[in-house]
Amino acid sequence: MQKTDAAYSLYLNILREELLLAMGCTEPAAVAYAAAAARSLLDPGSVPRRCALYVSGNIIKNVKSVVVPNTGGLRGLEA
Structure with missing residues (x-):
C-alpha cells in the first residue's frame, strides 16, 4: 500500500481517532485487572x-x- x-x-x-496515548505502567495494571476479573468468577469469599x-516475555519484563x-x-x- 502506498501513502x-x-x-x-x-x-x-481511524488510528488517529481510536488510539490513545498510554502513560505509566499499563502491563501491571493489565495483569492486575485480569486477576481481579478472574477472581470475580469465584464463589463469594473464596481466595485463590x-x-x-x-x-509474552515482553509483558513479564515490563x-x-x-x-x-x-x-x-x-x-x-x-x-
Whole structure:
C-alpha cells in the first residue's frame, strides 16, 4: 500500500481517532485487572492460593521492571 492510496489515508485517520496515548505502567495494571476479573468468577469469599499467567516475555519484563506510579517506588509484580 502506498501513502498516496485512499485506503492508507482512511486507515491513518481511524488510528488517529481510536488510539490513545498510554502513560505509566499499563502491563501491571493489565495483569492486575485480569486477576481481579478472574477472581470475580469465584464463589463469594473464596481466595485463590495462586494464579498462573501465560503472557509474552515482553509483558513479564515490563511487569517486573516498571515502577508503579503513586506507590512510593514499588515495582510491578513478582515473577
